[in-house]
Amino acid sequence: MDITQYKPKGKLNNKHLLTLKDYTANEIYEILLRAAELKNMNRRGKKQRCLSGKTVALIFAKSSTRTRVSFEQGVRQLGGVPLFLSSNDIQLGRGETIHDTVKVLERYGIDAIMIRTFKQSDLEDLARFGTIPVINGLTDDFHPCQVLADLLTVYEVFKRLEGIKFAYFGDGNNMANSLMLGCAKVGMKVYICSPKGFEPNPEIVAEAQKFGEVVVTDSVEEAATGADVLYTDVFFSMGQAADKKKSDALMPYQVNESVMDMASKEAVFMHCLPAHRGEEVTEGVIDSPRSVIFEQAENRLHAQKAVMSLLIK
Ligand code: CP
Ligand code: NVA
Secondary structure (H helix, E strand, O other), X not given: OOHHHOOOOOOOOOOOEOOHHHOOHHHHHHHHHHHHHHHHHHHOOOOOOOOOOOEEEEEEOOOOOHHHHHHHHHHHHOOOEEEEEEOOOOHHHHOOOHHHHHHHHHHOOOOEEEEEOOOHHHHHHHHHHOOOOEEXXXXXXXXXXXXXXXXXXXXXXXXXXXXXXXXXXXXXXXXXXXXXXXXXXXXXXXXXXXXXXXOOOHXXXXXXXXXXXXXXXXXXXXXXXXXXXXXXXXXXXXOOOOOHHHHHHXXXXXXXXXXXXXXXXXXXXXXXXXXXXXXXXOHHHHOOOOEOHHHHHHHHHHHHHHHHHHHOO
């Protein structure tokens, strides 16, 4: 079913948001339609206070602008209290276990945890040892909140998701993994265009291919020709050391004016941000009218409010 035919049910089967692997297309539509509704309410100054009396812990083991501010604001706008915890300042950063941390947070009445960390297994442990919802705010492997905001953005631009040709250029990283899963599930034609040696994890490619058309290619022309969306991300993700061999390999995959020229006339440029102008994208492309980067960034707020409103009881 396409999003345009989906009728919201007001609930999700999932208890957590760990990766989009666990979500069906209908559950993704549920979140996107709730996000669109919350965005509309926001625009009209109407309040939704479904987190009234709730506290959401926001644990960060890596830097953040968008995730931190959009979650803090999102929890507040829904009437709840955000509790920012930098893992450097809590005992988790000094080796206290995930198990003990979640058990203690629950004793203080924390209602949900959003965590940005390194290992996906740490996030999964939080969900396994605790009883409260856990939301992935980025790991080395996945960034599902970003992809939900991105899908909302694509839906707003094209009024549909099914059949969109989506092309990602660059490092086969956490963004590539999550985009493949999310975009394939909602019926997009997904091209991941990476140089040899920097392709996404083949197990995740195989998983995404179960849901739809996912092509991994090293040909920029194949990915860009007729594409509706061109997406890229940084050469070096948080936690990775810069290295010349990798930047040399990724430079030919830069989204520049000639790559945009191969795409459809209505194509948009997307980036999860933060961006490095002159590396993965030229200034001319990212600052052009075809760039929807700030719509994406804004949609983090609405998509995450939708996720929290559906997961936190
Ligand atoms: N896109 C994104 O997650 O941005 P931050 O790293 O600033 O949170
Ligand atoms: N791949 C990037 C995404 C940042 C939002 C990183 O992990 O640093």
